[in-house]
Amino acid sequence: MKSRPFNFLACMGLIFFAVASISVAQQGPKPVILRRAQPEKFRDKKLEHAIMRVLPEVGSASENPVYYYYNRVDLNGDGKPEVLVYVFGAPVCGTGGCTALVFQAEGSEYKLISQITPARNPIVVSQTRTHGWKDLIMFIAGGGVQPGYYAVLEFDGQQYPQNPTVAPAKPLKLRSRGVAYVNGNGIAGSGLLLRPEKE
Numbered sequence: 220m221k222s223r224p225f226n227f228l229a230c231m232g233l234i235f236f237a238v239a240s241i242s243v244a245q246q247g248p249k250p251v252i253l254r255r256a257q258p259e260k261f262r263d264k265k266l267e268h269a270i271m272r273v274l275p276e277v278g279s280a281s282e283n284p285v286y287y288y289y290n291r292v293d294l295n296g297d298g299k300p301e302v303l304v305y306v307f308g309a310p311v312c313g314t315g316g317c318t319a320l321v322f323q324a325e326g327s328e329y330k331l332i333s334q335i336t337p338a339r340n341p342i343v344v345s346q347t348r349t350h351g352w353k354d355l356i357m358f359i360a361g362g363g364v365q366p367g368y369y370a371v372l373e374f375d376g377q378q379y380p381q382n383p384t385v386a387p388a389k390p391l392k393l394r395s396r397g398v399a400y401v402n403g404n405g406i407a408g409s410g411l412l413l414r415p416e417k418e
Contacts, residue, residue: 286410315362349373
């Protein structure tokens with residue numbers, strides 16, 4: 220009979236600990252994913268050249284392979300798609316994530332709008348807009364960030380924030396709705412191989 224109060228208290232303590240752990244792990248709201256868009260399956264050589272102009276460290280892909288996912292999505296509502304790119308591999312990744320790029324078509328070339336590091340995929344393109352461009356939502360974790368949380372990157376009229384872990388990027392406060400792009404597991408070989416210019 221004397222052991223019952225102890226067991227009851229132990230159980231209550233475990234339940235309290237579990238609830239507290241869940242509340243800490245779920246820091247901030249999550250975005251509502253309306254759908255998950257599959258990345259493009261075909262290489263775009265002009266896009267690859269644009270990526271390698273921005274990230275010259277990926278030029279020796281034979282030694283340190285770098286891969287990418289990309290999707291075409293109209294971010295600014297002009298009826299012409301921008302290109303959202305997630306680049307991953309040893310030269311462009313760290314404990315906090317890898318690299319995301321946003322390009323805009325300019326004639327037959329691609330103009331860099333934003334380089335975002337560290338980045339994790341998928342990247343949620345929100346229904347909300349700032350300065351006419353859709354907000355981006357990314358999960359932030361690793362690199363000393365515990366627990367993880369979702370951050371909102373708003374367009375400032377010129378570009379999106381370069382680092383999603385510091386201002387002007389900010390933690391997600393409302394359960395924004397959006398579409399998830401550049402989906403994939405980020406494992407070598409799962410995306411398109413970024414080949415050096417000479418190829």
